[in-house]
Amino acid sequence: AQSVTQLDSQVPVFEEAPVELRCNYSSSVSVYLFWYVQYPNQGLQLLLKYLSGSTLVESINGFEAEFNKSQTSFHLRKPSVHISDTAEYFCAVSPRNTGKLIFGQGTTLQVKP
């Protein structure tokens, strides 16, 4: 069985400060890893994904995440956040060749001016 733990339910941060949203997972099989973002009353949008290759993956809006196999982590980082980054962020894993997506509980990022 697989599980995903997002270690912080809420992360308040000031605008232009760096941020890290933590995600740990457990799985007995290889997995793909994803970060999704959700704005209020909307569906989820893919932020970035790790499938294979380089352990550091980046999104077009400045977020990055690093796959750490030994620590079974996939933390999301951004060096300088904007007010518009305020949203809920979900980490997810997909066991290979199953298509199932298993989500963490979500982390609310609150960017303050």
Add this chain to the structure above:
Amino acid sequence: DGGITQSPKYLFRKEGQNVTLSCEQNLNHDAMYWYRQDPGQGLRLIYYSQIVNDFQKGDIAEGYSVSREKKESFPLTVTSAQKNPTAFYLCASSIGSYSNTEAFFGQGTRLTVV
């Protein structure tokens, strides 16, 4: 525009009634999913379908039913057997459940029992 359309956006149901949530996609995706979202619990998988005329139970299927008669449609029925149906429901699709591509989500339906 290609995408996933969920309707209605808001839905109110009286206790004891069945209600059906619509999900349509024009992405030509084989796989479709239904998730339930509750505050602080993330998304939980209700049902998923890998191909037309086939579907499997997810982690919280009790009190729900689905059908997959057409590739583009995957409606979810919330039955009276679901004891706590008030939640935000999200439909998603992907190219194929054995693919490594991501899932695309609809805008969600918020169901409230009154």
